[in-house]
Amino acid sequence: MVALKMNESEPTIFIVDDDEAVRDSLMLLFQSVGMNARAFESGEAFLDQFSMDTPGCLVLDIRMPGMSGLELQNKLNAMHCILPIIFITGHGDIPMAVKAVQSGAIDFIQKPFRDQDLLDRINDAIRLDITHRQELTQTQQIKDKLATLTKREYEIIMLVVDGCANKVIASDLNLSQRTVELHRSHAMQKMGAKSLAHIIRMIVNIN
Amino acid sequence: MTGDSVSKPSHHSNKMSKTKNSSKAQLDALIDAAVDAIIIADDKGCIELFSRSAEKIFGYTQGELIGKNLSSIMPPPYREAHNSYMNNYSETRQPKIIGIGRLVTAQRKDGSVFPIELSVGETIESDKVQYIGIIRDVSERVAIEREKERLLKKNQAILASISDLILELDSNNNITWANQKALVFFGSSLLNSPFSTIFNNTLIPDTSLAEKKKTHKNATSINFNDTPLTTFENIDQWHLNQSGQECLLDWHCQKIKSEQGNPSGMIAVARDKTADYKAHLNLQKAESEAREHRDKLAHVTRLSTLGEMAAGIAHEVNQPLTAISTYAQACHRLLRLSNTKTEVVIETLQKISHQAQRAGDIIHRMRKFVKYKSSMLEKVDVNELISEVLRLTDSDIDRNNIELKHTFFENAVFVSVDPVQIQQVVLNLIRNGIESINANTEPHNTRTINLQTSNIQTIDLQRKHLGAREIEVSVSDSGGGVNKETIGELFNPFFTTKSTGLGMGLSICQSIITAHHGEIKYSPNPKGGAIFSFTLPIALELDNGGVENE
Amino acid sequence: MTRKLDDKSTTLNNMTQKQIAIVNTNKNTPSALKSLLSDLGYGVECYTQVSTLIEITKTHPTDVIIIESDIANDAGLNLVKTFNQLVTPIPTILLTDNGDLLSAVEAMKFGALNYIEKPIADSALAKIVHQACS
Numbered sequence: 001m002v003a004l005k006m007n008e009s010e011p012t013i014f015i016v017d018d019d020e021a022v023r024d025s026l027m028l029l030f031q032s033v034g035m036n037a038r039a040f041e042s043g044e045a046f047l048d049q050f051s052m053d054t055p056g057c058l059v060l061d062i063r064m065p066g067m068s069g070l071e072l073q074n075k076l077n078a079m080h081c082i083l084p085i086i087f088i089t090g091h092g093d094i095p096m097a098v099k100a101v102q103s104g105a106i107d108f109i110q111k112p113f114r115d116q117d118l119l120d121r122i123n124d125a126i127r128l129d130i131t132h133r134q135e136l137t138q139t140q141q142i143k144d145k146l147a148t149l150t151k152r153e154y155e156i157i158m159l160v161v162d163g164c165a166n167k168v169i170a171s172d173l174n175l176s177q178r179t180v181e182l183h184r185s186h187a188m189q190k191m192g193a194k195s196l197a198h199i200i201r202m203i204v205n206i207n
Numbered sequence: 208m209t210g211d212s213v214s215k216p217s218h219h220s221n222k223m224s225k226t227k228n229s230s231k232a233q234l235d236a237l238i239d240a241a242v243d244a245i246i247i248a249d250d251k252g253c254i255e256l257f258s259r260s261a262e263k264i265f266g267y268t269q270g271e272l273i274g275k276n277l278s279s280i281m282p283p284p285y286r287e288a289h290n291s292y293m294n295n296y297s298e299t300r301q302p303k304i305i306g307i308g309r310l311v312t313a314q315r316k317d318g319s320v321f322p323i324e325l326s327v328g329e330t331i332e333s334d335k336v337q338y339i340g341i342i343r344d345v346s347e348r349v350a351i352e353r354e355k356e357r358l359l360k361k362n363q364a365i366l367a368s369i370s371d372l373i374l375e376l377d378s379n380n381n382i383t384w385a386n387q388k389a390l391v392f393f394g395s396s397l398l399n400s401p402f403s404t405i406f407n408n409t410l411i412p413d414t415s416l417a418e419k420k421k422t423h424k425n426a427t428s429i430n431f432n433d434t435p436l437t438t439f440e441n442i443d444q445w446h447l448n449q450s451g452q453e454c455l456l457d458w459h460c461q462k463i464k465s466e467q468g469n470p471s472g473m474i475a476v477a478r479d480k481t482a483d484y485k486a487h488l489n490l491q492k493a494e495s496e497a498r499e500h501r502d503k504l505a506h507v508t509r510l511s512t513l514g515e516m517a518a519g520i521a522h523e524v525n526q527p528l529t530a531i532s533t534y535a536q537a538c539h540r541l542l543r544l545s546n547t548k549t550e551v552v553i554e555t556l557q558k559i560s561h562q563a564q565r566a567g568d569i570i571h572r573m574r575k576f577v578k579y580k581s582s583m584l585e586k587v588d589v590n591e592l593i594s595e596v597l598r599l600t601d602s603d604i605d606r607n608n609i610e611l612k613h614t615f616f617e618n619a620v621f622v623s624v625d626p627v628q629i630q631q632v633v634l635n636l637i638r639n640g641i642e643s644i645n646a647n648t649e650p651h652n653t654r655t656i657n658l659q660t661s662n663i664q665t666i667d668l669q670r671k672h673l674g675a676r677e678i679e680v681s682v683s684d685s686g687g688g689v690n691k692e693t694i695g696e697l698f699n700p701f702f703t704t705k706s707t708g709l710g711m712g713l714s715i716c717q718s719i720i721t722a723h724h725g726e727i728k729y730s731p732n733p734k735g736g737a738i739f740s741f742t743l744p745i746a747l748e749l750d751n752g753g754v755e756n757e
Numbered sequence: 758m759t760r761k762l763d764d765k766s767t768t769l770n771n772m773t774q775k776q777i778a779i780v781n782t783n784k785n786t787p788s789a790l791k792s793l794l795s796d797l798g799y800g801v802e803c804y805t806q807v808s809t810l811i812e813i814t815k816t817h818p819t820d821v822i823i824i825e826s827d828i829a830n831d832a833g834l835n836l837v838k839t840f841n842q843l844v845t846p847i848p849t850i851l852l853t854d855n856g857d858l859l860s861a862v863e864a865m866k867f868g869a870l871n872y873i874e875k876p877i878a879d880s881a882l883a884k885i886v887h888q889a890c891s
């Protein structure tokens with residue numbers, strides 16, 4: 001395993017393959033294109049050492065002694081780990097490939113592969129992971145902001161997003177129209193929403 | 208007296224008449240003392256004198272026979288004919304017995320008939336004709352002669368019935384006698400010729416014979432100058448018989464000692480071993496055919512086994528290929544970078560060549576396993592042999608997620624075996640184990656195969672001592688085991704319980720192990736599953752690769 | 758082959774019975790699959806023309822489409838894509854005599870529910886179809 005400085009935020013390619021030479025050559029390949037990579041000789045070792053917070057993707061061998069690639073995939077799914085998986089396999093058998101993709105694998109590549117194909121898939125996967133993570137962060141941020149609203153502000157914002165006019169809300173909640181307007185603008189401020197359309201997008205996003 | 212002649216009184220008168228009393232007494236004493244019986248009869252055959260010896264020989268007293276006719280002491284049919292013999296002689300004077308002496312038969316008082324030697328003389332005194340018979344009991348002599356005759360006949364019969372060729376040589380090694388078989392084989396010109404002419408006249412090996420002779424001691428030539436010939440045994444020579452067939456003779460030669468203990472000649476015996484030899488050749492041929500058959504079958508099943516293992520092997524070859532391809536592509540990229548160090552590239556190229564070697568090894572191992580060669584014994588370490596099999600099954604074991612443990616006997620154990628065939632046995636057993644584990648649907652099914660080699664001592668019943676050391680190899684699995692009812696059929700060809708099985712695996716294993724003087728057996732695994740184990744004789748240390756399977 | 762939409766019994770059945778469409782472009786082989794699935798109580802229709810199938814599914818509810826072919830080809834993959842991109846996608850199952858890994862992975866990535874290589878045990882197939890319908 002080539003020791004590379006781990007950078008939490010920098011996308012990392014995780015390699016899990018029991019074959020030393022395969023691991024080593026992959027490390028060299030990723031190094032040659034300046035990508036961050038870490039290699040593990042087994043699923044167990046990977047589970048032991050990886051961090052869910054590191055973005056990137058997993059290049060996973062199917063057939064390994066001990067925990068198989070598919071088993072590792074299931075474990076990660078059960079942990080709600082969203083790391084995209086690209087399987088690489090020496091002898092592809094169809095049911096395995098079907099299973100892998102059904103369980104969410106990005107791709108299933110046969111060994112030996114063209115380096116560019118693998119790199120392309122990896123880049124796709126990493127991009128996907130980053131977007132995915134960003135989306136997750138965004139929804140989290142929205143959720144966090146929503147949590148800062150008072151009960152009344154929350155009530156009013158939800159009705160606004162549902163398309164109710166201030167007048168309707170006021171009568172519904174038995175408030176003055178002025179009060180509704182005040183709460184609404186406070187809420188919009190707290191949420192950092194610049195327009196009605198913006199707040200609607202935020203709420204739809206978290207749902 | 209018996210015989211076909213009758214004496215007649217002769218005309219010659221005798222000077223013995225008017226003898227003195229003293230001479231008469233002398234004569235009586237003489238007659239009584241004679242060992243031979245003396246009987247005197249007149250011309251009518253009437254007995255006048257019957258000596259004491261006659262009494263002894265015939266069992267009659269003198270008194271019983273004086274005055275009786277001679278026919279009383281003759282057995283029929285001479286008894287009846289005797290009178291006519293005598294009459295005949297009286298008339299013709301043609302003596303048939305008188306003065307001649309003959310071997311005839313007589314009859315004792317008790318009726319028994321016995322051989323006698325009879326000589327008859329006649330006296331004529333004052334016209335009185337007397338016949339004097341002197342009789343010797345020769346029954347003993349005749350009996351001895353008959354026995355001699357019988358022995359001779361017996362020997363002849365024995366010699367005639369013996370299938371060996373027998374020659375008698377004199378002290379100059381000339382053939383003086385040969386039995387019928389020898390005469391037929393070598394031709395009658397053999398008699399009186401020197402033994403060397405036939406013994407040293409072995410076949411000059413022609414093409415067909417050259418082959419046969421290879422397996423035999425080289426033709427022996429005996430130096431016949433040193434007389435007399437020495438005793439020898441078991442010399443095999445090829446000769447041509449009279450009908451032109453090539454025959455293998457096994458010669459033995461034995462001295463005949465004279466009464467003084469000096470060698471007086473030799474007996475040479477040759478046994479025709481051609482038939483034995485041909486049977487031996489046929490047996491060898493049958494054995495080698497059986498071996499070839501087994502080898503071919505083993506090879507075919509190795510091929511099919513490898514076919515089944517192809518997926519795993521492909522995977523195994525694919526690993527180094529993947530590494531090679533990835534290394535090469537990485538190198539390519541690295542070389543395009545300006546800051547790449549040459550050492551990295553050199554190191555990577557070395558790794559590439561190492562991986563290529565690795566792929567080559569897998570293919571080499573595989574080719575070695577499927578290559579056909581007739582079984583050749585090699586002295587190898589069992590542990591080494593099995594480790595090699597494990598390299599072949601590695602990918603299969605991994606793929607099926609099985610844990611394979613092995614416990615090897617700590618020292619190297621050498622056996623004289625055909626390595627590929629023994630590997631095939633181990634491989635078959637491991638594969639059966641894998642298949643059995645896969646077929647086992649029990650929920651808490653562990654997936655392990657245990658391989659063990661152990662040194663065992665067996666008691667050699669024949670020699671009644673500890674010996675015959677063997678190595679035992681056992682393969683146990685955690686599968687479903689063997690159904691009790693089918694245990695007896697396991698090793699039968701084509702017995703299988705698998706939909707895709709051929710049922711040849713164990714049958715081949717058995718024939719291979721048996722051919723290596725070992726045994727293969729099944730026993731249930733106490734922890735569940737099956738144990739298949741086989742033994743092989745341990746090769747003795749001293750030999751240099753040769754087989755010493757005891 | 759057209760379906761009689763006005764047939765009352767068919768319409769009635771459609772309420773309770775899961776509808777399966779089988780496409781088999783290899784016209785010569787009658788589908789053994791059809792009798793198997795019919796026996797299992799599914800409403801089964803066979804199509805040899807991809808275009809007919811596409812037309813029919815626009816108006817006629819179909820729960821699962823089984824794409825049967827002797828070889829895995831682009832046509833099959835395109836169908837998977839087509840039905841997966843509908844506003845309400847229809848699950849597809851590929852059933853092939855000679856599958857290959859690449860097309861299996863492609864099909865799955867295009868959204869096929871399953872990719873099966875023949876031969877397959879009837880019971881296994883029944884299970885897959887049942888899961889696809891629920």
Ligand SMILES: Nc1ncnc2c1ncn2[C@@H]1O[C@H](COP(=O)(O)OP(=O)(O)OP(=O)(O)O)[C@@H](O)[C@H]1O
Nearest residue numbers: 639640643688703704705708709710711712713737
């Ligand atoms: N380890 C085992 N555990 C349980 N049953 C076994 C085991 N090994 C052999 N058998 C039984 O013995 C039968 C004969 O085995 P054998 O190896 O001769 O043939 P096969 O494995 O069926 O076919 P193949 O010719 O492919 O080897 C098997 O079908 C199985 O029923």
Ligand SMILES: [Mg+2]
Nearest residue numbers: 635639712713
């Ligand atoms: Mg077998």
